Structure formats: C-alpha cells, structure tokens
Amino acid sequence: MAAAERDWPDGIKKTKQRQAVLTALEGSGNPISAAAICAQTEKAGAAVWLSTVYRVLEFFVRKGVVTKVAVLNSDMALYEINRFQHKHYAVCVRCRKIIPMDNCPMEKFVPKLADDGFQVTGHNLELYGYCGDCGAKG
Amino acid sequence: MAAAERDWPDGIKKTKQRQAVLTALEGSGNPISAAAICAQTEKAGAAVWLSTVYRVLEFFVRKGVVTKVAVLNSDMALYEINRFQHKHYAVCVRCRKIIPMDNCPMEKFVPKLADDGFQVTGHNLELYGYCGDCGAKG
DNA sequence: ATTACTGCAAAGCATTTGCAGACTG
DNA sequence: CAGTCTGCAAATGCTTTGCAGTAAT
Numbered sequence: 001m002a003a004a005e006r007d008w009p010d011g012i013k014k015t016k017q018r019q020a021v022l023t024a025l026e027g028s029g030n031p032i033s034a035a036a037i038c039a040q041t042e043k044a045g046a047a048v049w050l051s052t053v054y055r056v057l058e059f060f061v062r063k064g065v066v067t068k069v070a071v072l073n074s075d076m077a078l079y080e081i082n083r084f085q086h087k088h089y090a091v092c093v094r095c096r097k098i099i100p101m102d103n104c105p106m107e108k109f110v111p112k113l114a115d116d117g118f119q120v121t122g123h124n125l126e127l128y129g130y131c132g133d134c135g136a137k138g
Numbered sequence: 139m140a141a142a143e144r145d146w147p148d149g150i151k152k153t154k155q156r157q158a159v160l161t162a163l164e165g166s167g168n169p170i171s172a173a174a175i176c177a178q179t180e181k182a183g184a185a186v187w188l189s190t191v192y193r194v195l196e197f198f199v200r201k202g203v204v205t206k207v208a209v210l211n212s213d214m215a216l217y218e219i220n221r222f223q224h225k226h227y228a229v230c231v232r233c234r235k236i237i238p239m240d241n242c243p244m245e246k247f248v249p250k251l252a253d254d255g256f257q258v259t260g261h262n263l264e265l266y267g268y269c270g271d272c273g274a275k276g
Numbered sequence: 277a278t279t280a281c282t283g284c285a286a287a288g289c290a291t292t293t294g295c296a297g298a299c300t301g
Numbered sequence: 302c303a304g305t306c307t308g309c310a311a312a313t314g315c316t317t318t319g320c321a322g323t324a325a326t
Binding site: 071108112118130132 | 209230250254257261262265266269270
Binding site: 153171193196 | 292
C-alpha cells in the first residue's frame, strides 16, 4: 500500500496521524501553519486534532524532518518539510504571498562570522516587499 | 530639560509614556521585548502599562522609528530602535545571547530579486549557532 | 504486553481591544 | 477645547499541557 511505499524517516514510529501531517506538508510547496495542516488532514478524510498536529510538528522538528519558519508580522508559526535544500522566502507585505528563493546569500557570509568565534548551525532569512501582482503602490 | 533636548521624531506627539519607551529602547543595545520595556520603565520610575507599550511600539514601527525583530523559537516579539544602520543578529542556541553583526549579506542579493518582479522593502536575517562562550559542544 | 501516541478539554501566555478618564498641542 | 493617548480590565487567538483511552511494535 501507499503507506509502505512512503519513504519514512528512521527511528520514527509510523502512525496514521504522522503520515497525514507529513502528507499535508508535502502537498504544500510553501510553509504552512499548524491550523492549515489540521484543516488539510480533515479535507483528506484523516482528521488530526490540532494539538496532535503541534506535537507531531515539534517531534518532526526535533528529528530534523521539518523546519519551523519564523515569519515576521505573522502571529502563527509556519512549518515546511526539510527538503535538504536551502530555501528562503520573500513575503509580500500586501497579500502575504510567500515566494521561495533558490539563492542563499549566506554562503559567502557564514565563514566571516566564524572568525568572531560564532559557530553557525543554521539561519533564517526573509525579505519583505511587494510581489509582482501587487506592485509597489499600496 | 532633558526631554526638550531629546531629538524627537517629526509628526509624533510627545508624551511621557512614549519618551519612557524610547528611553528603554535606547538603553538596550540589543532588541528587547515589550515586557522588558515595561519592566524598564518601572525601574526608571515612569511606569508604563504593558498594553500601552504595545500600542506605542506599534505606532513607532509604523512611523519607522522602531523595528520589530522576529526571533525564531522565541514566542515574544523583540523591538529595537531604528538607528538607520543595517543590523542583523546571531543568536546562540544555547544561552540565547544575541550578537549583532555589522555586515549585511543582502546588499548584493537584493537587486537579483527585483528581476523577478519583487520589490524589496525590508528584510530579516538571523543566524543560529554557538557563541564563543558556549562553544560547539552542548 | 509494554510503551508511546492521540483525542479531547482546559490552561497558559503574548498580544489586542473597549472604554472612560487624562493629557497634549 | 478638540482630538488623541493612556490606564485598566477583559477578551482573543495561538500554542501547550494533563489525562485516560488507543494504537504501534
């Protein structure tokens, strides 16, 4: 069955709810909120309770399967599947659209920080502005 | 008196509370939370109610006097005075120390985004890792 | 069978909002 | 004096936690 075929991370007990959360995350190209994941599981016919979604997400984040994304001026935390490729986002200040970028301006910057005795383990980058649909006029 | 000498932003009504909030922000080199600002005003003898701090901060942010900083894995928003010089922060994942950086890796990156029709109005950058005091071993 | 996970409800906490009185210009 | 701002209290909304039943290995 499909569940058996899914590439499942090592050392993680497979449950209906965790699969549903992972499927919801995979179905969204962009980071989504816990509430959105919950709604998605309902729509898919495998409803997962919101608090369970939070617990599953926290678990996945600790396991390195999922990344928590901080978005300024959004009071909700967003989550995305860790696709093991660097991603950062541009956020439209008008329509809140989230646009992924495939370049990472950090690459040349990180070594510099190491000189100050700071060992970088990760980073978070967001840009704010107007997307093509919204233009610079509000 | 000191209040008269303070360089006060244009078009902003000067009140005791707004001055107290601004003083608290000036007194901290690093971004601080609304609660911390509130506590600071108390200590300074000009206590400002927490909800007022939030309202004042939101007002200052809209006026461009203050910047809201999103710190991942911190459920509180942090605020800092806009000193009109680019600042980003490295956050130690162990002791949560916040270390300012004076380089901005965005400078060469932003024009690239403009090609995609996205007009950048601001950005947010944080690095996570271990500061010199904590080392890479947890 | 044992241990971990989930549904559910209720608490927790940062932030927001409503309103009447106080203050600024 | 008119309009705005503030103290205070209560509400809001995301997230966390406790507990008993359920499911996974």
